[in-house]
Amino acid sequence: MPSKREGIIFFGTPAFAVPTLNALISDKEKILLVVTQPDKPKGRGKVIQPAEVKKIALEHRLPLIQPDRVRDENFIKMLKELNPEFIVVVAYGKIIPGEILKIPEYGCINLHASLLPKYRGAAPIQWALIKGEKITGVTTMLIDEGLDTGPILLQKEVLIEDEDNAQSFSEKLSRIGADLIVETLDKMRKGVITPIPQSGESSYAPQLKKEDGKINWSVSAIEIFNLIRGTYPWPCAYSFFKNERVKIIKAQVMEGESEPGMIVKAKNELIVATGRGFLKILLIQPEGKKIMTAKEFISGRKINEGVDSFF
Structure with a gap:
């Protein structure tokens, strides 16, 4: 035996x-x-x-x-x-x-x-x-x-x-x-578990690629909010401001309407328009720098509300 x-x-x-x-x-x-x-x-x-x-x-x-x-x-x-x-x-x-x-x-x-x-x-x-x-x-x-x-x-x-x-x-x-x-x-x-064959609708979750983090500002604020959460800490949701690549680390969804990507507020807080709603950026990381608050990001740059935008 x-x-x-x-x-x-x-x-x-x-x-x-x-x-x-x-x-x-x-x-x-x-x-x-x-x-x-x-x-x-x-x-x-x-x-x-x-x-x-x-x-x-x-x-x-x-x-x-x-x-x-x-x-x-x-x-x-x-x-x-x-x-x-x-x-x-x-x-x-x-x-x-x-x-x-x-x-x-x-x-x-x-x-x-x-x-x-x-x-x-x-x-x-x-x-x-x-x-x-x-x-x-x-x-x-x-x-x-x-x-x-x-x-x-x-x-x-x-x-x-x-x-x-x-x-x-x-x-x-x-x-x-x-x-x-x-x-x-x-x-x-x-002996009290019976394996059960999988049933119902299946879906696939492939390994993330760096480009999966690119923000499309024409979609809704909630979709971008979810992208930010789902891609942290890698590859992180990212966009560009005046050709500077920035990662968006944390944000909040707000109501509002304007041209997608447009910076609608840049005094003490950073608010960006999306395809549906606004996104208030709380934490952001310029390329090669540490994560900073939106206020810290604003203080080091000249940003024109209603003119400048993320892309």
Whole structure:
């Protein structure tokens, strides 16, 4: 008789995955191996930096590997020899091949930051905000060979507040998702979860590109407001003022009507017209400079109300 399997192999890379790994550690789960992506250059100086998950693994002295290729035969052989109960995947950043999916006793379980089948793909939080959703959530699912198409295990709805942006909401969902993973593992061991095939209308949330942040002032103020929230901290919503590229970091929607992009107020506050409504800019970042208040931005520039505009 084969021995009973125990333990988890954890795949994850960025900060979003850290609360789940911490929750598994706190729950006294046996972490057989942590798999994360190779160290990469980050920031302006392109300094090589470890992934956030790697930092936690090293802090807790967990076995760690950073394979260049997840399809590498020796890597897959190592996973098979570990004979895990579960493989848990949270924002690892690479497709898990079919050969790995067959290894764990209970399958490979993924935490996805949307209510599947909506917002499959790499940037579900960002696109939910950009599209103006009022509710999204987290899903645990069994990974299959499609893109976020596997059967659903558990889901939890989360309300999106007006003050949420992609950074703050990602932190919120990562904590809620960590608890959902712990609950999922517990219920799977008890045999009280039935995987349910995904149903309903699906949508795709591709990785953001830099140009996705370009503001089109002819759309409504609420659409621009949502773009600002959904693209922070990267790539950030941006526009141009007198050929100076600026990022809009925080804003409020106001009523009003004028030519889209026109600066309608530039004394103590900065208000810009859109295709429907006005946008009051609260925080702005000129290229190569720190984030500043609208008042600080105005004080260093000559701006003619009703003449100058963003484009």
